[in-house]
Amino acid sequence: MKFDAAVLALVARIPRGRVATYGQLAALAGKPRSARAVGRVMSKADGVPWHRVVNAQGGISRRARMTGMVTQRIRLEQEGVLFRRGRVILRRFRWDGGAAGRRAVARAPRRRGFDADALVELRS
DNA sequence: GACTTGACTAGAC
DNA sequence: AGTCTAGCCAAGT
Numbered sequence: 758m759k760f761d762a763a764v765l766a767l768v769a770r771i772p773r774g775r776v777a778t779y780g781q782l783a784a785l786a787g788k789p790r791s792a793r794a795v796g797r798v799m800s801k802a803d804g805v806p807w808h809r810v811v812n813a814q815g816g817i818s819r820r821a822r823m824t825g826m827v828t829q830r831i832r833l834e835q836e837g838v839l840f841r842r843g844r845v846i847l848r849r850f851r852w853d854g855g856a857a858g859r860r861a862v863a864r865a866p867r868r869r870g871f872d873a874d875a876l877v878e879l880r881s
Numbered sequence: 882g883a884c885t886t887g888a889c890t891a892g893a894c
Numbered sequence: 895a896g897t898c899t900a901g902c903c904a905a906g907t
Binding site: 792 | 903
């Protein structure tokens with residue numbers, strides 16, 4: 758399968774309210790170090806939830822058109838994705854890669870009850 | 882086919 | 895924690 762198609766197929770599987778990083782998608786597509794290539798694919802991605810793809814720091818990467826960046830953040834927030842200091846809280850919103858049977862991508866243990874991150878977000 | 886250009890990253894200070 | 899640097903890979907010229 759072509760790299761581009763593989764990446765697009767993966768992006769299409771990212772659930773609402775979750776995000777994936779360029780590097781993560783590259784790895785899932787079988788090319789662990791092709792994060793930049795994923796960015797290229799996203800630049801002309803259409804018909805897929807491209808807004809759910811962020812960089813390794815949880816931030817929205819810069820691009821030629823800045824308009825898309827605003828759209829991306831708004832859409833994510835509408836899906837319930839929380840930001841802190843301008844970045845997605847990856848620990849909580851990173852997609853596990855559809856890890857059914859597959860080995861899960863390092864995932865933070867679910868916290869129960871009081872959530873400090875959420876509180877901080879509400880206050881800002 | 883040799884550059885150049887990105888919506889990138891992990892590692893080293 | 896912010897900055898730099900070296901890699902990396904696929905496209906376009």
